[in-house]
Amino acid sequence: MTTDSTPLPERVRPRTLDQIIGQRKLIGPNGALRRAIEAGRLPSMILWGPPGVGKTTLALLLAEVVKRPFIALSAINAGVKEIRDVISRPGGTAMPGMFPPVVFIDEIHRFNKSQQDALLGAVERGQITLIGATTENPSFEVNSALLSRTQVYILEPLSRDELIQVVDRAIKQDAFLQSKSITVESYDALLRLSGGDGRKLLNLLELVASAHVLAEPLAITDELVTNVAQQNIARYDKSGExxxxxxxxxxxxxxxxxxxxxxxxxxxxxxxxxxxxxxxxxxxxxxxxxxxxxxxxxxxxxxxxxxxxxxxxxxxxxxxxxxxxxxxxTSPKSNASYVAIDDAIALAEKTAHLPVPLHLRNAPTKLMKQLGYGNEYLYAHAHEGNFVQQNFLPDDLQGHKLYEPGHNAREAEIRRSLQKWWGEWYGY
Structure with missing residues (x-):
């Protein structure tokens, strides 16, 4: 067993941006984040990506590169009080002539609206530079006010080759692994059981190495990894990606x-x-x-x-x-109503200036009635079949069809009714 209680992922954590494996689009020579920090700028941001791709490491190194104080919080444990304490305490607020500290919040998607709102003022005033890490889509989990004040950067899953690099580098760098004289005959089980998560991959590698107590060199095989891991648990995390x-x-x-x-x-x-x-x-x-x-x-x-x-x-x-x-x-399917409302919203956004036709307007006062509000409206129930043809859209949109019945038995009946009522009017 290793005598170092520090987990392997921490022992081999990259110490510079160039040591990070993967994420070349962000931190490569022409990466968006690389260009920003080389220009001396570090915006508030949300790092969105699957577990174990280096979000925490990247946040730490970004703060180091721009020489900012680094304050870490976990959304699992921190509340509004802790957020305000961090912002108000010495070192938690930028002083004259000083750059603001970097406040890193892991799993920021776990913050509720009031917790996220507690960050708004400090981010907006430049008191802190916020770096939030999330495995969830920020559009769903981060409120729009905070999202508008941050840049969202997407971290890509690590490729097979990149995950193999993670293993090989750990074996070369870590003293405990070096003491085992490790050779890797197959990476398949390591990669399969870790599910693309670099942190899980390193923890599994250390688990396998720790289980080897013989003096002879350790040969890592798929069978050995599977036996040590015992079973490949279904990969699903209800709070993860x-x-x-x-x-x-x-x-x-x-x-x-x-x-x-x-x-x-x-x-x-x-x-x-x-x-x-x-x-x-x-x-x-x-x-x-x-x-x-x-x-x-x-x-x-x-x-x-x-x-x-x-x-x-x-x-x-x-x-x-x-x-x-x-x-x-096993039910028949139709998205006709779904498509219709999206089309209607798009049309409404373009034509919100169009007035309601006079005959459809409410007329609660005498003046409104004199102005023609409600005049010429035809009350459907006063006509045969409880229907009378009249225009219900703004005049400029008369005859504009939004709902097209689907091709199924139930909507075929709807189509027949619409053809009877509005056949020529809307082109049914």
Missing amino acids: QHYDIISAFIKSLRGSDPNAALYWMARMIIAGEDPVFIARRMLILASEDIGNANPTAMIMASEAVQAIKAIGMPEGRIILSQVAVYLA
Whole structure:
């Protein structure tokens, strides 16, 4: 066993930007961050990337290069009070003639809105340079006010060759690993079990080396690594980057009408301890977005699933989730309403200046009635079939069609009704 209690990833952590493996687009000779720091500028930023690609290391080295004090917080433990203490304490606020300190917040996506808001003033006034690290999409997890005050830099997953470089360099640099006279016969198990996470890769390498107590040189094989690691646990972290990848695969399987794949991805989430209400809510969104009026019952089923899961919880909730997932996967599909509202929003943004036609305006006062508000409006229920043709859009948009029924049995009925009512008007 190693006598050094410091974990291997810390012992071999890069000490300069040039020692960082990967991320050449950011810190290579022409990288965006390299150019900024060579010009003496270090903007507040969000580093977004999967686990174990060097976000913390990069933040540390950026602060060193520009010679700033470095203050680290973890979003798991820090609250609003800790944030304000850091900003207000000596060394936590830039003094005249001094550059602001770098405040690094790991897992910033775990901060709630009030915690993120506590950073706004200090970032805006230049009291601190914020570097937040996140495995989650900042568009979802960082509020827009803070996002607008920071640059977002994407860190790429490490390639196979880069991960092999991480292993080889550790073996050459670390005294404990050197003492084992290591040769690597195969990297496959190391890379597979670490799942592309450089930190996990180094921890696994140290675990394998520590398990070798013989005096003879250590030959690392896939069999040895697998035996030491015992088992390859399903790679899913509900607070990490796999969270959105797995739910994406689940939703796409439902949309693609494949109940088998949908059940598999759902099972992956269930065994990883994903919140079942989250799964149910995502199915509710899909029921409207991808099924819509092709089967209106789908939304009712999904909505009931949300309430049922809240009422009974797990493990029985898995049965409800399975039933609804199979129902949604095998239901006819239509995104016609989804497309229609996006088109309507785009049109509204371009034409928000257009007035409401007089006949559609509210007329609560005598003056408004004199001005013609509400005049010539035709009350549908006063006409045969509870319908009368009239223009309901701004005059400049008359006849502009936004909703196109999908090609399924239910929306075929809707199309026939629209053709009867609005056939020539909208071109149905």
